[in-house]
Amino acid sequence: MILGSGWGGFKLLRDMDKKSYDVVAVSPRNHFVFTPLLASTSVGTLEFRCITEPVRGYRDVEYHQAWSDAIDFEKSKVDCTLNLPKVPRTYIHKSPTETLEDTNKFTLDYDHLILAVGSYSNTFNIPGxxxxxxxxxxxxxxxxxxxxxxxxxxxxxxxxxxxxxxxxxxxxxxxxxxxxxxxxxxxxxxxxxxxxxxxxxxxxxxxxxxxxxxxxxxxxxxxxxxxxxxxxxxxxxxxxxxxxxxxxxxxxxxxxxxxxxxxxxxxxxxxxxTENPLTASLEGKVLKSKNKRILTDGYLRVLDPNGKVIPNVYALGDCATIKDHELPQTAQVANQQANYLRKSLNKLAKNPEKSLEEVVQPFSFKNRGSMAYIGNxxxxxxxxxxxxxxxxxxxxxxxxxxxxxxxxxxxxxxxxxxxxxxxxxxxxxxxxxxxxxxxxxxxxxx
Amino acid sequence: MILGSGWGGFKLLRDMDKKSYDVVAVSPRNHFVFTPLLASTSVGTLEFRCITEPVRGYRDVEYHQAWSDAIDFEKSKVDCTLNLPKVPRTYIHKSPTETLEDTNKFTLDYDHLILAVGSYSNTFNIPGxxxxxxxxxxxxxxxxxxxxxxxxxxxxxxxxxxxxxxxxxxxxxxxxxxxxxxxxxxxxxxxxxxxxxxxxxxxxxxxxxxxxxxxxxxxxxxxxxxxxxxxxxxxxxxxxxxxxxxxxxxxxxxxxxxxxxxxxxxxxxxxxxTENPLTASLEGKVLKSKNKRILTDGYLRVLDPNGKVIPNVYALGDCATIKDHELPQTAQVANQQANYLRKSLNKLAKNPEKSLEEVVQPFSFKNRGSMAYIGNxxxxxxxxxxxxxxxxxxxxxxxxxxxxxxxxxxxxxxxxxxxxxxxxxxxxxxxxxxxxxxxxxxxxxx
Structure with a gap:
């Protein structure tokens, strides 16, 4: 189960081996945005839809257009709320006690959970x-x-x-x-x-x-x-x-x-x-860095407050970083992490008796450089x-x-x-x- | 002065002879919409911007992104309200009594006025x-x-x-x-x-x-x-x-x-x-048809409640029709009317001593047929x-x-x-x- 459809999440849901895993994706956004060209679209150099890729295009992925509200690591469950308008009251016949709010809430079980929920813009609490x-x-x-x-x-x-x-x-x-x-x-x-x-x-x-x-x-x-x-x-x-x-x-x-x-x-x-509402809700359940990112070990496995691995829970991209190996919050990192995790999980599926440490090396970031358009x-x-x-x-x-x-x-x-x-x-x-x-x-x- | 940027107004503001007339355009919408393909964009067969043409592209036209609120035919004035957000209070230093609302209101004078403001969708007052x-x-x-x-x-x-x-x-x-x-x-x-x-x-x-x-x-x-x-x-x-x-x-x-x-x-x-707020505001000032369209004579000149021509005021497109010659509310009519009016006014400019009747024949609509996409x-x-x-x-x-x-x-x-x-x-x-x-x-x- 993959939460998020950004650089990390989208790449994973596209590339994961669907023969080994049933991929479930949860993201409030039904598309991936090619963020490096977002600035171009904001002034009309490019059209908006040139830089989006719909998640729905991948038929072998079960997709839910929803927010992830809370995660229960013990029961392997995620509570979600649809990012869609509520159904009209007209349609609810079955249980008269059910509120409209309820119809948009649901819970999903997972075997493996991948957190790729990204982050929010930081206002540093500056008023206005x-x-x-x-x-x-x-x-x-x-x-x-x-x-x-x-x-x-x-x-x-x-x-x-x-x-x-x-x-x-x-x-x-x-x-x-x-x-x-x-x-x-x-x-x-x-x-x-x-x-x-x-x-x-x-x-x-x-x-x-x-x-x-x-x-x-x-x-x-x-x-x-x-x-x-x-x-x-x-x-x-x-x-x-x-x-x-x-x-x-x-x-x-x-x-x-x-x-x-x-x-x-x-x-x-x-x-x-800065952190988004989901990562904020994990306070006390996972280990976090000073700047509020989820901490993982070298294999991208999420750590609990005592620094122990939470089984089958991974995190990558902007919302996470590796303990003692702070990573920049860039598309490049998320992309490489997604690649790494896909390979790791696919290897794990083929060698179910082995542990992650036995089948792959820890993740290491290869900085391929950076670039920026400076006009004219x-x-x-x-x-x-x-x-x-x-x-x-x-x-x-x-x-x-x-x-x-x-x-x-x-x-x-x-x-x-x-x-x-x-x-x-x-x-x-x-x-x-x-x-x-x-x-x-x-x-x-x- | 042209009110509206639809089939009639946009065609006129584009094609009018700018050597004979200073063209002023007022429309809440800063672009023309090629309406026949609007249905295509609503499902994504075409992208939205494929069917729009910006009014600003015509540098020889003075354009105001505004609603026309009221017309004073005697004083040849139009009251307008900008269809833009109000300026922040910060910017108003000059007169402390001026409200933010005031900063978006202005009045324009005209020599010739062309009403091409279109119409609103008719709900027939069906509730909901x-x-x-x-x-x-x-x-x-x-x-x-x-x-x-x-x-x-x-x-x-x-x-x-x-x-x-x-x-x-x-x-x-x-x-x-x-x-x-x-x-x-x-x-x-x-x-x-x-x-x-x-x-x-x-x-x-x-x-x-x-x-x-x-x-x-x-x-x-x-x-x-x-x-x-x-x-x-x-x-x-x-x-x-x-x-x-x-x-x-x-x-x-x-x-x-x-x-x-x-x-x-x-x-x-x-x-x-049905009529829009501007044409509704002309109640009692102009002659109207049973279905609330402004009535003009054969030369597209607006008639007052007594059936007399209001000098230098013309109307065309969906908002108007010719007295005793009901016209369909289609792009084709507006287009032909705009062509006719452009020619009439340009001729009038070249023969200022003559009246409209002396330089042109009345408008007559040539039905070139109609078409509709029916799928597949x-x-x-x-x-x-x-x-x-x-x-x-x-x-x-x-x-x-x-x-x-x-x-x-x-x-x-x-x-x-x-x-x-x-x-x-x-x-x-x-x-x-x-x-x-x-x-x-x-x-x-x-």
Missing amino acids: VKEHAYFLKEVADARKIRARVLECFERAEMSRSDEERNGLLHFAVVGGGPTGVEFSSELHDFIREDCSRLFPDLMNHVTLAVYDVAPTILASFDKSLAQYCMNKFKRSGIEVRTGTVVEKVEDGKLILKDGKEVPFGCLVWSTGL WEAVVDMTKVNDNAKESGRLAWVFWRSSYLTMSVSMRNKMLIPMYWFMTWVFGRDVSSFQEYDRFKKLDA | VKEHAYFLKEVADARKIRARVLECFERAEMSRSDEERNGLLHFAVVGGGPTGVEFSSELHDFIREDCSRLFPDLMNHVTLAVYDVAPTILASFDKSLAQYCMNKFKRSGIEVRTGTVVEKVEDGKLILKDGKEVPFGCLVWSTGL WEAVVDMTKVNDNAKESGRLAWVFWRSSYLTMSVSMRNKMLIPMYWFMTWVFGRDVSSFQEYDRFKKLDA
């Missing part, structure tokens, strides 16, 4: 972030950002003061990691290539800034690449405000620690990750973990960036769609249609 | 329709239907009784006009081609029915074509329940006039059109208005249907995207990813 910022983890997030950016331009076009225009057209990105950098770059491309054509009069009111607590952006990259990106951003007019601490967010306003107030039209928050057909690629000199920045890195992601994207459908949209964007620009509610009656009722 | 039915007029509607259909299948997969499954998987379409028929056909294709693969066990619980008060569906088509479609639907298992009157709609349940109750999972309502690569095409024998049904009509729509779709971008998606759907099937909110915290808060 949850209410006023956009995150960038799901397609729904990207869709909201896309609508919001267009709204800001339309609204600014109708504004009566420059102050208002400057505020609405300040795009703030908090967090200078790869996600924040890629989103800023994509947004910058969108503004420069499309908005400048559609709203030429507004261009000198637009500002785009990346805020980070650290002294540099792309801190996880090789220093020279981080510097290259900083220079590139400076040249293209993206402000980099490092060493900045955000204390509070209000509607349309960032309040910094030094007391400065920065009005913004759209705020994207990508500072890091340029990227940075850092493979210094593989070879000291293997780093590249600029146009060539961009070609590498695009071709690796294309190779990695899962289905043939998307391998065709993605380059097609890249081409379309290059030729025709990005689509700026925005689909809201247009029924005035409904609007007035609301 | 507005709350429980989906319409099919905007991209947002199609998007909601797409999510709902998938939800019904996922929910039914988890149901504990056949009764529940049958209810959730009854898809009801009320209204047997071309929209209702095309939607049913597309939905049937989706169920047969994709859902049958993804949810094979649910297939014998699925029912799809078209309800209509009239004794036939496609009543506006040639009798033999309507009959062809009825037979075709019968063969492919789409029930046609003509002569059925819906009295009330409750959550998940249709209540018919004969007292029967029909549980449904998804209800699509396409029975006809078949269509019906009715051109008996052009030539008595010009009707066609089946595969050849389908080829004609696809190629005409492709020719009519506006931008080169969409002329490339649409066949590409047709091909993708044929090869890979439709995408079944559904993008909802996945943040459990947010869900719990709501």
Whole structure:
């Protein structure tokens, strides 16, 4: 039984040997999102559906579109709630005492449990972030950002003061990691290539800034690449405000620690990750790291509070890390872990009399490097973990960036769609249609 | 000044001679929707953005994303409200008495006013329709239907009784006009081609029915074509329940006039059109037809309650009709009217000393026929208005249907995207990813 349909969970449910195991998948999300290209979709360089793969495509997997609420390790049971609307009252004839809420709850048994539930965006409990910022983890997030950016331009076009225009057209990105950098770059491309054509009069009111607590952006990259990106951003007019601490967010306003107030039209928050409700519910039942990740042994087996292996329970991806071997929270790690676990479990199935230690070596992470798009057909690629000199920045890195992601994207459908949209964007620009509610009656009722 | 961005308004704002006129467009929707293919997008045969064209693309048009609230014909003014979120309070420094609501209101002057504001779906005041039915007029509607259909299948997969499954998987379409028929056909294709693969066990619980008060569906088509479609639907298992009157709609349940109750999972309502809030606000200021459309003379000039021409005010498309020459509410009419009005106004600009009567003939509608997709690569095409024998049904009509729509779709971008998606759907099937909110915290808060 696999919980989650991200990099770890989706890969496992696809690749597990279905002859040895009956695979049951539980995830509130009925698709996998190719997260490295999520920033591209948020401004319309790519269409949303180019980067998703439906879980339902795998007919040999029993899938439930549901949240996992609680796990009982002793009884090998998971309590779930469907992430679907409740059935209408009309349909419940059998037991009049059953509430609508009940009809969405169910419990599943497992033989082997794999936790790949990922994590939530970390707001560091800064007030107002949850209410006023956009995150960038799901397609729904990207869709909201896309609508919001267009709204800001339309609204600014109708504004009566420059102050208002400057505020609405300040795009703030908090967090200078790869996600924040890629989103800023994509947004910058969108503004420069499309908005400048559609709203030429507004261009000198637009500002785009990346805020980070650290002294540099792309801190996880090789220093020279981080510097290259900083220079590139400076040249293209993206402000980099490092060493900045955000204390509070209000509607349309960032309040910094030094007391400065920065009005913004759209705020994207990508500072890091924290536990989600399921991993939070495991408090006291499993061993956790300081930053609230589930701790496993080298074989990805979940440990109980005393550090002992919980039988048949594994964890991988963002929600977990190996005890004394902290892993980065990246797609690459989840992917390698999923590969490792698939092989381990398949070997175990073939040698049921043996233990995991007897059939496989512990997991070890091979850092294949990292890359980030930095705008205007340029990227940075850092493979210094593989070879000291293997780093590249600029146009060539961009070609590498695009071709690796294309190779990695899962289905043939998307391998065709993605380059097609890249081409379309290059030729025709990005689509700026925005689909809201247009029924005035409904609007007035609301 | 053009109000509306549908078939009439969008065509005019695109084609008007910008040397003779400064074109101002007001529409709550920032794009044009190619409505004939809307049903295709609602099940994923096409992607939503394939059938939209952004208004912002036309730089020589001053565009406001706003509702028109009220028109003052004497002062030649239109009051508008932006269809955009209010600016944050932070930004309003100038006048402390101004409310946030005020910042979204503005007034525009016009020399020539063109009303092309369309119409709303008619619920005939049947209780519960507005709350429980989906319409099919905007991209947002199609998007909601797409999510709902998938939800019904996922929910039914988890149901504990056949009764529940049958209810959730009854898809009801009320209204047997071309929209209702095309939607049913597309939905049937989706169920047969994709859902049958993804949810094979649910297939014998699925029912799809078209309800209509009239004794036939496609009543506006040639009798033999309507009959062809009825037979075709019968063969492919789409029930046609003509002569059925819906009295009330409750959550998940249709209540018919004969007292029967029909549980449904998804209800699509396409029975006809009625006035929208703007045309309603013109009550007493303009002459209206019995079915609440604005009446114009043969030159599309709006008439006042005494039947006199209101100077420089024109109306076309669904919201209007010609006095004593009732026009159908179709894209074809709006399109021809827009063409006519463009030519008239351009001629008037070149001969400012002359009146409209002196430069052009009154508008006359040329019925070029109608067509509808009826599923499984078949269509019906009715051109008996052009030539008595010009009707066609089946595969050849389908080829004609696809190629005409492709020719009519506006931008080169969409002329490339649409066949590409047709091909993708044929090869890979439709995408079944559904993008909802996945943040459990947010869900719990709501």
